[in-house]
Amino acid sequence: MRRLPVFFVLDCSESMVGENLKKMEDGLQAIVRTLRADPHALESVYLSVVAFAGIARTVVPLVEVCSFYPPKLPLGGGTNLGAALGALMAEIDKNVLRTTADRKGDWKPIVYLFTDGRPTDDPSAAIDEWNVQYARKATMVAVALGKSADLSVLCRLTEHVLVFEDSGEGDFRKFVNWVTASVVAQSRSVGEGAEAQAIPHLDESILSLVKEAPSTLADEACVTLVGRCQKTRKPYLIKYDRATQEVATRDFKVQVSRFDIAGCYPLDEEYFIWSDARATDIRINTSELVGTPGCPYCGNATAFAVCDCGKLMCINAPGNARCPWCEKTVAFAPGRSGEEGGFDVERGRG
Ligand SMILES: [Zn+2]
Ligand SMILES: [Zn+2]
Known part of the structure; x- marks a missing residue:
């Protein structure tokens, strides 16, 4: 069975303190619960979590859904996106199986990058490396949590940049449902032998696709x-x-x-x-x-x-x-x- 690797790269910077970090932990738990109940996802999806703040580390190495245990997320000062991308690329190199002459490797990995801020390091070199070496071999969906995320930097990484605004009761649950549905849809399409599609139907009441990066940064929240x-x-x-x-x-x-x-x-x-x-x-x-x-x-x-x-x-x-x-x-x-x-x-x- 070919695996569908899914990486969550999560911003755990100071602005996430309290409610937001808890929501992200609960969100991961909810995603895993649903994936375990889906036969396609259960067979093919492998999950990994990379956390970043002032440093970046893999908190869960790639494991199958049934052995995945949602981690307690850290909190730190800084939003070192360059470091996060470095950790992600190292993780892909180490754990994703490539197709060779005598073996079918993993399906194209999907990366969900969640951030609510702007980089505090210079991510340019890591973004270039991503675009040259990884962008064609993995699908990245970058999700800006709220208005102060740096959309222009996310747009340099992927064409799939979404903004999630948590403005009402139940919005976060809808968002978690959307992420889960998107993983399930991709595991189904690979189950039918097709390469995964990037972004399934968007729930537009909570998510919007960024088509062009704004020229100025929003105020810090x-x-x-x-x-x-x-x-x-x-x-x-x-x-x-x-x-x-x-x-x-x-x-x-x-x-x-x-x-x-x-x-x-x-x-x-x-x-x-x-x-x-x-x-x-x-x-x-x-x-x-x-x-x-x-x-x-x-x-x-x-x-x-x-x-x-x-x-x-x-x-x-x-x-x-x-x-x-x-x-x-x-x-x-x-x-x-x-x-x-x-x-x-x-x-x-x-
Ligand atoms: Zn005191
Ligand atoms: Zn003092």
């Missing part, structure tokens, strides 16, 4: 900041989502953008392994950030206290506190967080 709990020393991630506000006077109307607090989430230390080791140099002025979360570990009133070393920690009240990053004792004066004009903090790479 969120801001993420990493801190540590003063008491437990464990890391957390604060996420702000972009909100646009209309400011109108009698004479004019402008749209002002600001970032509203979305949540503060506990992180594993593994986060630092999956993050780009390059120093973060992206800074944001806190006056654009609205809302201060409490510490998710110890319940301290604010997770947004900035040490002189530039890192964030939690405090409960003004006074002295020991920084879990640099070990110095810092004095927090009342009103320091929330000063007029704000102050700068380090921002995650997304």
Whole structure:
């Protein structure tokens, strides 16, 4: 039986924290459950998962559907698409069987690349390598999750670029159903001896095909900041989502953008392994950030206290506190967080 290799290349960068990452994990589980119930898919589909953030790694090497166990996905800082493509190409070289004179190899692999951001590395060399060496031997479907994904970079990779917008109850489930249906359709067509078709019928209520890449990038949808709990020393991630506000006077109307607090989430230390080791140099002025979360570990009133070393920690009240990053004792004066004009903090790479 010839195999139909299916690769999921998943963006696990900071902006996916919380709900989104959980949805992706649940989505994989749902896809596998359906594939196991389909006789064609069960016979031919082999699955692999490559995760990427500041680094890229294979989290599930190519296995048959019945032995596939949905992984817990990591989270890290950065969206190193070049590294992700490198890991994918290495995985294809290692695991996909080529047709030779005395053996029929695997069917043409299908790759689903999901990303919600823009690359933080330079993926040009990897994109060129993909186009020269792999594009004809594999089908890639790139799915932009939301509006801030870099569509122009995805369009350099494949003609199948889709935008998924999760705007209502049940949309993500529909999306998962579409991905599953597309894998099942392709396993059926190879089951009938034909080469797989790239993209089956699109559910246009949630997915749109990008025909031409926009010339400008959409605004970044969120801001993420990493801190540590003063008491437990464990890391957390604060996420702000972009909100646009209309400011109108009698004479004019402008749209002002600001970032509203979305949540503060506990992180594993593994986060630092999956993050780009390059120093973060992206800074944001806190006056654009609205809302201060409490510490998710110890319940301290604010997770947004900035040490002189530039890192964030939690405090409960003004006074002295020991920084879990640099070990110095810092004095927090009342009103320091929330000063007029704000102050700068380090921002995650997304
Ligand atoms: Zn704390
Ligand atoms: Zn410090």
